[in-house]
Amino acid sequence: MIHNKTDKISARIQPNIKKRGNAILSSIGIKPSDAITLFYHQIIIHRGLPFEARLPNDETIEAINELKDPNKRARLKKYDNVEQLMADLDS
Structure with missing residues (x-):
C-alpha cells in the first residue's frame, strides 16, 4: 500500500550543523526530508533510537x-x- 500523504515537521537546529549535514547528504544524493524519513523508519524498526544514546558513566x-x-x-x-x-x- 502506497501512502502519498505527508506531514510537516518543524525543528530547530544550529546553522553550522544544518550546513555540514546538508553537505554530506547532498554528496550522497539524499534530500534532508528523505534523511528525516529514513531516520523515522529506523526509529520504528528499532522501536527507539537507531543508535545508543546514554550518559557517560x-x-x-x-x-x-x-x-x-x-x-x-x-x-x-x-x-x-x-x-x-x-x-x-x-x-
Whole structure:
C-alpha cells in the first residue's frame, strides 16, 4: 500500500550543523526530508533510537574532566604513535 500523504515537521537546529549535514547528504544524493524519513523508519524498526544514546558513566566523566584540567593533562603520558602506546601497555 502506497501512502502519498505527508506531514510537516518543524525543528530547530544550529546553522553550522544544518550546513555540514546538508553537505554530506547532498554528496550522497539524499534530500534532508528523505534523511528525516529514513531516520523515522529506523526509529520504528528499532522501536527507539537507531543508535545508543546514554550518559557517560562516572569513570568516563572523571576522565573527561581530567582532560579539561590543563595541569592534569600536562602530567598524562604522550605517545608519538600506536606502537609506542602498545609497547607501554604490554610492559
